[in-house]
Amino acid sequence: MAGDVREATQGGRVVSPSGPGTASRFLPSVDTLEETMLAANRSLAEGRLGDALAQFNEALKLKPRYDAAWIARGHVLKLQGDLEGALKSFSEALVLKPENEEAWLAFAGILNRMRRYAEEVEAYDQALRSNPRNVQALINKGAALHALRRFDEAEPCYEAALALRPEYAPAWNNLGAARLRRGKLDGALEAFEHAARLDPAFFDALVNEVFAWQRKSKHGHAVIAADRALRLREEPWLRYLKGLSHLALMESSLAAGCFERALELDPQLEQARDALRKAKELRRRVDLDRGAYECFGTFQAGDPGCAECEIQQRCQEVTR
CATH class of the missing domain: 1.20.5 (Single alpha-helices involved in coiled-coils or other helix-helix interfaces)
Structure with a gap:
């Protein structure tokens, strides 16, 4: 039969015919696949997205069941703005390797861009089944729950992330935001202050302090927090x-x-x-x-120095 390997006779060697279609019977060279992937990653790093996409497509022709190539292809499509195409690429990677954390995170990121937050939460749950200590998945799941206004479920996500990485300022800020939405103002302020202490240039945390102090009707503190934020950005x-x-x-x-x-x-x-x-x-x-009194509007009964302050009466007018 044309294209088949002929049976050896009389102790002779098996000879492969040289007719058309013979090469398709054999697996591609590993070197060729690696070279194609290296070229594609180089194109991606240099911002040549069209070339990168063509090269990743070529790699997938050589090895269609290559999850890393599907993931890389998805990242290129995301950068090109083709979110549906990126989602399909990441899905292909997950069919091949359902426990792939990187693919689940990338898949969830596209769902976020598409504002499909409920599905995004499910994707992070899949990633967390593989690795419950994945801080990125915990924080981003919390953010997706926040977008769904499920603040009571978002808060434990941030707490779990902070148990693993207590020095991570964005997680403290997110925790504060969830608490603020739930009316837990003191807990929110504590979280925002943690975030600002860890990162003094954290604009969002300082702005969130302003909102929290205003919600507590502590406008002197709100002014101080606003001044700190304005020093970073007007x-x-x-x-x-x-x-x-x-x-x-x-x-x-x-x-x-x-x-x-x-x-x-x-x-x-x-x-x-x-x-x-x-x-x-x-x-x-x-x-x-207020004159030189930056503490104006922050008065609390019994605060040190308040009894002697010359503007105490005016301060009490606005802190009652």
Whole structure:
């Protein structure tokens, strides 16, 4: 039969015919496959996505059941914006190797980009079955649950991640955010302060402190947290938030200054325009000035030094 290996006769050697189609009977050279993968990874590293995709496709022609090539191909498609194609590539890798953590994390990442959060949670559960100590999976599962507003389930994810990696500032910030959503304000502040202590330049943690202090109606603390965040980055909405706390402290001139600056940065910020009108109206009646007292508005009965403070009476007006 054409293309078959002929049977040896009289002690002769088996000779393979040289006709068409013979080469397809044999496995590709391992060297050829490795060279193709190396070339593809080089193209990917250099940002030549089209070349990389073609080379990974070539590797898969050589070895269709190659999970690493399917994963790499998925990453290229993700970078090209083809999320459906990337999802299919990662799925192929998982059919071949269902316990592949890297593939589950990549698969979940695409689901996140597609806002398919419930499926994303399921993907992280699969990764965690393989490795319950996967910190990335725990944190990202918590974030997906947060997006689904399942804050009570998100909180234990962050706690589990922090038990494994207590120095990880983003996990502390996420834990604080989940607690804040659940109304656990003291626990939220504790988590945000941990995050900011571990990473003093953690803008999001400082901003979240502002929200938490405002929720507690502790506007003096909110102003201090806002100032720390503004030293890192000025945003119009953050100026607006700081202005709201000044307004609550009856510091109408300081509030007006914040709202004016917010409008300079973003003239379309209508909330700041409305708040500026309120600040100007308040200024006709009262305009407290903290002077050099940064602690203004943070007063607690029995605080050291408060009894002797010359502005204690005004401070008590806004901390009752």
